[in-house]
Amino acid sequence: MNLDIYQKAPEQSFGNNKGIFTPTDIYDLTRADKYTNYGQLELIQTQTISSGSTLNFTSISQDVYNVHFVTANNIESASANTAVKIRLSNDGGSSYEAGTSYQTALQYGTTGGSFGEARSTGTSALDFTGDTANHNKGAYCYLYNLGDSSKYSFQTFQNMEEAGMNFGSGVYTTAETIDAIQFLTTNTNAWTGTISVYGIKEYS
Numbered sequence: 001m002n003l004d005i006y007q008k009a010p011e012q013s014f015g016n017n018k019g020i021f022t023p024t025d026i027y028d029l030t031r032a033d034k035y036t037n038y039g040q041l042e043l044i045q046t047q048t049i050s051s052g053s054t055l056n057f058t059s060i061s062q063d064v065y066n067v068h069f070v071t072a073n074n075i076e077s078a079s080a081n082t083a084v085k086i087r088l089s090n091d092g093g094s095s096y097e098a099g100t101s102y103q104t105a106l107q108y109g110t111t112g113g114s115f116g117e118a119r120s121t122g123t124s125a126l127d128f129t130g131d132t133a134n135h136n137k138g139a140y141c142y143l144y145n146l147g148d149s150s151k152y153s154f155q156t157f158q159n160m161e162e163a164g165m166n167f168g169s170g171v172y173t174t175a176e177t178i179d180a181i182q183f184l185t186t187n188t189n190a191w192t193g194t195i196s197v198y199g200i201k202e203y204s
Contacts, residue, residue: 041069046196054184057197058093062147062179065199072159072183075129075137075193082189083131084139086181087124088146088153088172093180097172098124106168125186126170130161137161137193146178153178 012018012034021029029035042065049055060068075084087096100122109115129139139159145151152175158167172178183195 040201041198042201044068044197044199046194048192048194050192051190053188053190054182055195056093056180056182057195058089058180060146060179060181060197061199062177064147066145066147066202067200068143068146068181069198069200070128070141070143070181071196071198072129072137072139073194073196075139075191076134077185077189077191078134079187079189080133081131082133082185082187082191083127084129084137084183084191084193085125085186086128086141086155086183087126088178089180089182090176090178091180093182096180096182097174100124101174102126102170102172104168104170106166108164108166110164111162112164125184126155126157126172127166127168128157128183129159130164130166132161132163135162143181149175149177151175 012029017029017035026035044061045057045059047055047057072084087098089096102123102125103121104123104127105117105119106127107115107117128141129137137159138161139157141155141157144154146153153172155170157169159165181197185191
């Protein structure tokens with residue numbers, strides 16, 4: 001690391017960057033956690049599934065991040081009506097909340113020109129990807145308050161596939177600390193794809 005920049009500009013700190021920076025300056029200040037970059041994504045883990053119906057993330061750093069960002073790439077299933085959904089855990093992934101623990105709402109649009117909505121006040125998982133067979137799917141979502149035991153855990157998401165798109169939101173209606181996330185097909189059909197979980201860095 002080039003320490004000269006700190007000797008020349010000791011006032012540099014997050015929220016207080018002054019002057020003109022070279023790419024090297026920005027690199028060094030970022031590594032020292034002194035460069036202002038709101039909304040910075042920090043990769044927690046990436047996993048790929050090639051068979052099976054569930055993919056678990058049990059080290060999500062919920063005590064560090066108030067907001068998590070999730071991406072899903074190249075999601076496919078040979079079976080129709082196979083959407084990847086999300087369940088949350090309060091015991092490190094030993095079990096995942098199901099039953100009627102979630103409330104969800106989404107709007108959809110198809111390439112055939114039809115549009116509509118779907119919603120539930122008591123369902124077993126949060127929505128995430130579309131459900132058409134043999135179509136490559138992508139999606140992203142934000143998860144809020146996972147580490148706050150006094151608040152519900154909320155979600156917003158958007159997905160796209162060859163046949164159309166969905167966007168919507170959901171909530172886990174128990175205020176407790178969430179420390180693991182499961183991505184699954186609730187009908188247990190197999191799927192493939194890559195999921196990445198990020199934390200959005202916060203500054204006090």
